[in-house]
Amino acid sequence: MERLENLKQQLTEAATTMVPQQEAFIGSIDQGTTSSRFLIFNKAGEPVASHQIEFKQIYPQPGWHEHDPLEIVDSVEKCIDKAVAQFEEQGHSGKSIKAVGITNQRETTVVWDHTTGEPLHNAIVWTDTRAQGLVRKLKQRLGAGDLQSICGVPLSTYPSVSKLLWLMENVPAVKECYDKGNLAFGTIDTWLVYKLNGGRKRNIFVSDPSNASRTMFMDLKTLSYSDALLDFFRLDTSKLKLPQIVQSGDPKAYGNLASTVLQGIQITGCLGDQSAALVGQKGFHPGLAKNTYGTGCFLLMNIGEKPVVSTHGLLTTVAYDFHNMKPSYALEGSIAVAGSSIKFLQNNLEFIESSAKVSQLAETVEDSAGVTFVTAFSGLFAPYWIDDARGTLFGLTAYTTKGHIARATLEATCFQTKAILDAMGKDSGYDLKELAVDGGMCNSDLTMQTQCDLIGIPVIRPSMRETTALGAAIAAGLTVGFWKSLDEFKDVNSQGTSTFKPTVSAEERNTRFARWEKAVQMCRGWAS
Template sequence: MNEERYILALDQSTSGTKALVVNSKGQIFQKSGLSHKQYYPQAGWVEHDPVEIYENVKKLLNEVVQTAEISDENLAVLAITNQRETIVVWDKETGIPVYNAIVWQCRRTSDSCKALKENGYENMIHAKTGLTADPYFSASKIKWIFDHVEGVKEKAWEGKLLVGTIDSWLIWNLTGGMVHATDYTNASRTLLFNIHSLGWDQELLDLFEIPSSMLPEVKSSNDSFGVTKDENLPFRDLVISGVIGDSQGALFGQKCFEPGMAKATYGTGTSVMMHTGELVKSQNGLVTSIAWGIDGRVDYALEGIIHCTGDVIKWIKDQLELIDDMSEVEKLATSIQDNEGVYLVPAFVGLGAPYWSPYTRAAIIGMSRNTGKAHIVRAGLESIAYQVNDCIELLVNESNIPIKKVNVDGGATSNQFLMQFQADMLGIDISASQVSELSSMGSAYLAGLGVGIWKSIEEINTLNPNHDVYQPLMPKNLRNKYLDGWKETIKSIVVS
């Protein structure tokens, strides 16, 4: 193993982009980040500017390479992990997007997805993709662009446009327009990819009226995705590998290599995912996806998707202005002994698993004259744990595989109140990696496998072993009281 071979890892997430340098010991050597603007043209609509995202990528790659003082000879590979389902359509000649990126959170296609269900397509979609006909996924977003942006549908059918998730957009730009590709994990989130045959599905393409000529080639996560050609980068001809959607990246970064191992990634929303190995179908609100593809072989995962977790605390700070800084959250939450019956349901863009209710809206229930900002902040934190608990319960029931602990990652894992409350609600251990950038590490591990920095998964398993473990301490009767209150609250507001 050569310690002087470094991996560059890009993490393009919902709120921003990070660039990291990882060494051959699996240690983060350097990192930098930039946020990008969130666009909300209408209630429930969310967009990003894909050009801004790529400009940030170039700035960050230049910054980390120069700061780390790494020469071209020491760079082995560029890895990419990305927000999934967010879609970009662009002109294959000019490289200019025809519209902003429509973000996974966006609910503008709720009515069209409802129509698909009413017209009897849900079972076919679920059977082929493992997903549900929900605006969360990519296909209905593409069709919306076709139907609402003048001239786009015609240009698409003339073969003049390309479409892809954010990884494809970045790869195309990084390679100077030479490569249009994605990996199995991102493809499996589009509603257009057959997770059994491992190819784009013509029946689904016909349903959404999308030409196959637009779509990227689908590869294994550790495959080569071409080499960099952009002259504005501090390197040329750097191999791109380790391409994986962020939630699956975190599953790999958490080393959930065996069936039954599970993780929760706390970000803007939360992905609760279990590695199942073989394909397991869900009938009750989970989705089946590809966990990763390595050397042409795929493993599968079951996932519970929560639309809003970390974003509820951002809302409390930015919109309610109850706090000035995120550092105040834990102090406020622990300043009261109990939630006093106050529950916050952060359904700002509907509810994901296990409810899949795009029309439900956020609510705060159970306030009294004594309710203050500490109760609201605590209720916001608790809502994260309750939603994760809902998903874990369902994962166990659907897979018939017991979960003995949950590996957690993401920014919220630094909040000790939340982590302890999460362990108490689940009744099992929570293991928080001391490396916070788990999606990035998952893509870096896969890229390292791709170029031979590490020879096997067994070798990766020995890296970064340190975790903080939270054990359940709450009496069972109190746990049940909290959970019963949450379930009654949800029942009172869910719109079917």
């Protein structure tokens, strides 16, 4: 009997050694402001295949910015198919992808008729300022001053609520749908999950707290919708369908992919892109921060398990709310215009052929020769919140060249980051020792050196810069046990980082910053 048991044991061991354990992977959808991507990560947190598609930016009027919601879904589906094809060419099987995570541009607002599943308007993008007048009126309403203490976000054109209210006031089809009780509202995470699950048929209608915290409808402490907020905005939830708020990691709530080559694979993680970048940069402990230089630029600092309301012009947001863990919060400094100012030099002023050429142009000069560019195309966000500012160039002389303007453009994001970092120190009580960076614009060494000189602490850039996508993969992977705990990420993406060290004196830093602050004060009131 004992011999038989031994034989059985030997056979089992032999079978395990003969059939190699198939390597598993996690997929990540990164739906940004200018492009969609799909990446496939291995257990070491390395991307092994990816595809990216840029989609149309629609600017119908000055200050307006829209996306086609169907084009967004289409671009995501194409990215999945193309990345998986690349992955399979490497000899892997699509079936080895255990789960998919989603990360997305936040605040961007989609409305659709829940009976048809059809969008009723283009998505209004987070940068859009059309609701400026509406926001001014809301600010006069009794109780306006109390909103941020509930939801963490200041009343402005930035959160989704201003976009939704504008649509309800100005687009008859949206108003009609609301009156009939059929209006569905969603940020891009909700829209994508809904469509990727096949839309109306399955009607998976959810959002995670890091996205819901950008609407102005969610109470930060309870992570559920606040009656006080909805009442303030006079929204009737018997007519307006709001997505159910579920954890950022959930094994069931996000459903599974109804189309693409990954049909049937479950979606188990979801994070707003800035929260995802904090996760991808391993910002798991209070006091850790990252700055992401994408279309806009967003500095997030982990502040732990309790939300702190800013008194210095920052936002409070949900960092992540993982499966079987307590939620973590972050203080955030949001800059509306960062990489988009480089696109402006490229597409509108035709100074450069591609974003990558901006450093070269800026390096044709030693400094900005007194030129300061307040790139307030959408007003100025944190920490200033000046909604009637517009892009303003100061200090032009007959000496000024394209190079000076390019340099001043790069500097604008760095100055605003310095202002945010100062505010962050006051609000959080943490003294940041170094700044982790990512996002498209961090590819510019000149920008990162300028940033470092202006804040006076080292700037650390990882070699793998797809940290946003990694964050969503982490949310999805933790949920299905692909990764077991946050400790597993200690060594992920820690090789080959670049460190920028300060090269200017505190005196020079302060002089340059004072000139920026003067420019900020002088650009007030232009769009009033």
